[in-house]
Amino acid sequence: MQTTLGQPTASAILFFLCFVAVSLLITYWAARRTKTTTEYYAAARQITGFQNGLALAGDYMSAASFLGIAGLVALKGFDGMIYATGWLVGWPVLLFLIAEPLRNLGKYTFADVLAYRLANRPIRLASAVGGILTVVFYTIAQMVGAGSLIKLMFGLPYEVAVVIVGVVMLVYVLFGGMIATTWVQIIKACLLLGGVTLLMLLGMAQFGFNPGSLYAAVAANYGQAALEPGGLITNPLDAVSLGLALMFGLLGLPHILMRFYTVPDAKEARKSIAWATGFIGYFYCIIPLVGFSASVLVGRDLIAKIDKGGNMAAPLLAELLGGTPFLGFIAAVAFATILAVVAGLTLAGASALSHDIYVNVVKGGHANEREQVRVARIATVLVGLLAILLGILFKGQNVAFMVGLAFAVACSANFPALLLSITWKRLSTAGATASILVGAILATLLIILSPTVWVDVLKNPAAVFPLKNPAIVSMTASFAVAFAVSLLVPDRKAQAQFEVQKVRTYLAVGAE
Amino acid sequence: MIRSVKEIEEAPEFKKLVTSRWVMAGILTLLVFITYYGFVIMVGVARDTLSTKIGVATTLGIPLAVLVIVISFVLTLVYVLWANARYDRIVATLNEKLER
Numbered sequence: 001m002q003t004t005l006g007q008p009t010a011s012a013i014l015f016f017l018c019f020v021a022v023s024l025l026i027t028y029w030a031a032r033r034t035k036t037t038t039e040y041y042a043a044a045r046q047i048t049g050f051q052n053g054l055a056l057a058g059d060y061m062s063a064a065s066f067l068g069i070a071g072l073v074a075l076k077g078f079d080g081m082i083y084a085t086g087w088l089v090g091w092p093v094l095l096f097l098i099a100e101p102l103r104n105l106g107k108y109t110f111a112d113v114l115a116y117r118l119a120n121r122p123i124r125l126a127s128a129v130g131g132i133l134t135v136v137f138y139t140i141a142q143m144v145g146a147g148s149l150i151k152l153m154f155g156l157p158y159e160v161a162v163v164i165v166g167v168v169m170l171v172y173v174l175f176g177g178m179i180a181t182t183w184v185q186i187i188k189a190c191l192l193l194g195g196v197t198l199l200m201l202l203g204m205a206q207f208g209f210n211p212g213s214l215y216a217a218v219a220a221n222y223g224q225a226a227l228e229p230g231g232l233i234t235n236p237l238d239a240v241s242l243g244l245a246l247m248f249g250l251l252g253l254p255h256i257l258m259r260f261y262t263v264p265d266a267k268e269a270r271k272s273i274a275w276a277t278g279f280i281g282y283f284y285c286i287i288p289l290v291g292f293s294a295s296v297l298v299g300r301d302l303i304a305k306i307d308k309g310g311n312m313a314a315p316l317l318a319e320l321l322g323g324t325p326f327l328g329f330i331a332a333v334a335f336a337t338i339l340a341v342v343a344g345l346t347l348a349g350a351s352a353l354s355h356d357i358y359v360n361v362v363k364g365g366h367a368n369e370r371e372q373v374r375v376a377r378i379a380t381v382l383v384g385l386l387a388i389l390l391g392i393l394f395k396g397q398n399v400a401f402m403v404g405l406a407f408a409v410a411c412s413a414n415f416p417a418l419l420l421s422i423t424w425k426r427l428s429t430a431g432a433t434a435s436i437l438v439g440a441i442l443a444t445l446l447i448i449l450s451p452t453v454w455v456d457v458l459k460n461p462a463a464v465f466p467l468k469n470p471a472i473v474s475m476t477a478s479f480a481v482a483f484a485v486s487l488l489v490p491d492r493k494a495q496a497q498f499e500v501q502k503v504r505t506y507l508a509v510g511a512e
Numbered sequence: 513m514i515r516s517v518k519e520i521e522e523a524p525e526f527k528k529l530v531t532s533r534w535v536m537a538g539i540l541t542l543l544v545f546i547t548y549y550g551f552v553i554m555v556g557v558a559r560d561t562l563s564t565k566i567g568v569a570t571t572l573g574i575p576l577a578v579l580v581i582v583i584s585f586v587l588t589l590v591y592v593l594w595a596n597a598r599y600d601r602i603v604a605t606l607n608e609k610l611e612r
Contacts, residue, residue: 078571078573078574078577081573081574081577082551082552082555082573082577084577085548085551085577085580085581086548086552088580088581088584088585089544089547089548089580089584091584091588092540092541092544092584092585092587092588092591093541093544095588095591095592096536096537096540096541096544096591097537097541100595211570211574212567212568212569212570213568215567215568215569215570215571215574216567216568216569216570218569219568219569220569224563224565224569224571227563227569227570227571227573227574228559228562228563228571228573229555229559229562229563229573236552236553236556236557239552239555239556240549240552243548243549243552247544247548267595267596267600270591270592270595270596271592273588273592274588274589274592277584277585277588278585281581281582281584281585284581285578285581288577423534499517499518499521500517500521502521502530503517503520503521503526506526506529506530506533506603507520507526507603507606507607507610508603508607509517509607509610
């Protein structure tokens with residue numbers, strides 16, 4: 001087939017401009033409702049469970065998972081499906097362990113939960129380090145992905161794409177705060193779910209809406225092996241470690257955790273996860289159908305010729321079945337997806353900088369409303385510019401490991417301290433601080449020494465650390481350090497406040 | 513009548529509420545673990561089982577992968593329905609006692 005991929009087509013530009021116009025209108029509307037810190041960071045806590053469920057799905061379903069998993073399934077078959085399941089299983093665990101206590105105890109950031117009874121300054125600093133590292137690694141992956149994907153689809157130069165994404169999302173976050181960010185996520189989630197559903201239906205129509213016929217066609221073209229487990233899982237320990245990172249990393253992602261403060265109470269937080277799990281689960285169920293359809297209808301050769309990683313499988317299928325207009329629509333959806341995810345990340349990074357570090361560490365919690373909002377906006381600009389800079393700095397680098405690194409740091413640095421502060425009376429300030437720092441440093445160090453960076457990126461012959469994802473080691477170490485240091489350096493003041501915290505955790509007494 | 517936070521923390525209903533919440537959360541987390549790691553371990557050690565044909569070409573692995581996602585969602589629903597019906601009611605009774 002002939003493809004117009006890589007050229008800016010009228011339909012792609014039109015759909016993209018429509019999305020930007022609508023989202024800027026929303027930002028204008030939101031900006032007039034964004035005057036206080038609660039409005040800026042938490043959308044005045046007026047988002048419903050259903051809306052937040054869509055927004056959570058929007059925050060989580062990145063362009064990488066849409067284009068990447070469709071491509072992986074198209075090129076590798078069943079192995080891509082195995083990979084897709086891992087991305088969902090964190091959501092129920094997030095609900096069971098963290099979401100409701102987090103909502104009842106905190107205000108704007110997950111550090112609020114830790115600072116409830118631990119000493120404010122050290123714990124805020126440590127959790128800001130964990131939070132900002134997670135956000136930075138995640139942002140690098142998104143920005144580099146944005147630059148390359150937009151270059152592939154629209155033919156725009158890499159730097160131009162990165163700057164457009166950075167500037168547009170900065171406008172959302174800077175002026176519209178969490179209200180605008182939430183609505184951009186909701187629109188993006190609807191567009192993505194709708195677009196992928198349409199693509200899946202058009203694909204399945206070619207096989208009489210019978211998955212069995214689709215799989216038969218896959219097997220006829222690429223052999224039965226395409227539907228069998230292949231070489232994805234060779235080392236079981238590696239698979240377990242990656243599974244831990246995906247499952248518990250979600251429980252430490254600052255931009256996801258922050259969303260639970262946008263709903264009025266724990267009950268809405270709970271409902272929002274049920275909605276999010278439903279939307280995300282549906283998304284990961286239909287993406288493989290898109291991937292398989294692309295492998296049969298477009299063909300693996302063409303998909304791999306245009307992009308080695310298979311990222312263009314879904315856009316190519318869209319062009320084949322719906323022509324250039326549908327390709328333009330799917331390309332614009334991918335662009336919108338990247339914009340929304342980066343906006344959420346920027347707001348999370350800015351809140352760690354301004355609310356945790358500036359207001360609580362530098363000013364000791366004494367800053368008036370006006371000053372807090374002003375600082376939040378300054379921090380947003382800083383984080384936004386940093387995102388653009390990192391995107392350009394990492395141009396052409398292999399950043400496939402960055403998302404894994406973000407999840408490893410999140411599950412090793414942020415998650416253990418967060419869970420223990422909710423459940424373990426004897427957790428002390430020293431214990432939690434040490435746990436966060438050890439988790440963050442160990443996860444980063446081990447990833448550098450692992451096959452993913454040491455061999456694939458730095459081109460050394462053999463890895464120093466054998467596992468591709470260090471979660472099983474770094475998360476365990478982080479928990480061990482939290483226990484050991486808490487017992488060695490106890491914190492009587494924190495223990496004394498545990499009862500009051502408990503009543504607030506479970507009964508929401510005094511919750512914001 | 514319970515009046516203070518200290519009293520409510522020591523009340524048997526509150527202790528029971530906290531225990532039941534974590535027992536529920538613990539069991540459901542364990543089920544997610546068994547579902548997901550069960551599938552991953554099967555991929556590692558029981559390739560032949562997953563490769564069994566259940567249709568013209570469809571392998572058993574495909575519906576099982578979908579099942580992992582469906583079970584995760586169902587467990588989420590189980591928790592939400594339990595919390596909406598049982599947990600919230602006990603919380604409401606305890607809060608009433610605290611306020612009066």
